[in-house]
Amino acid sequence: MIEWILLILLAIGVIFNLLASIGILRFPDVYTRIHAATKCTTFGTIFIVLATVVYSAYNWMSSRESSWVIIALHSLLALFFLILTNPVGAHAIGRAARKSGIRPYGAVIDELEGRL
């Protein structure tokens, strides 16, 4: 039973991380690649961390050892800071790219033209 839950969570996580990698290879320019790299890796990593938390909770219920609680807590903290910092990194990369003069591929509108 627990193996199946873990398997499903890990499978979702790995599939989304795989999609992010394919997206980085397939998309035409830096901005669209950032789309793939931030959204999918964050979402995939949420599920991988959830698998860790479920596994620790399951083990804690049978053994009552506090080390399992600590593992779950640390994973959740890592997840929290990942979600907070991943988009900030994306802003920094995107802004730097626009500032150094890279135009978005096939853009139908560019409000930042002449502003940076």
Add this chain to the structure above:
Amino acid sequence: MGFAASFIWSFIVYLLLTAGSGNIIAWSMEELIAGVIIAAVVGYLTRNIMAEKVDYFFNPRRWALFIIYAIGPFFLAMAKANLDVAYRVITGKIRPGIVKISPGLTRDESVTLLANSITLTPGTFTLEVDEEKNLYVHWIYVPEGKEKPTPEELCGYLPKWSRRIAE
């Protein structure tokens, strides 16, 4: 100015990271002392950058709303975003553009929250914020005739939640 809020926040994170190290509730004496010193250094170094007041940052109503938002509407939007990106990765159907929205927020914190939410949700990511707190957003699929979108057309209910949590 902003020493207290960042001090308390760093100390809480340090305590969470070292929970289970000893016997004073769950921490050892060494970890508590190290935590106070590290949190004080962090608070001192960021005193000019972080202008948050304690009663603003540690308002329980904001944190409750933030947790509800993170689990409910935000997670839903994020799931949609990932299916959207998956669709674009497979079909290669894109029509990108950089658009400007004026969400009408006043505080730095709410703009940060909105910008981060926009980056992690469907087809959009924030590039730049100007002095009037307008956001410049890269949109991976600009629909026909929507080159000057309102915040609601671009990102749905996110600005409303940012206003509710952080204003």
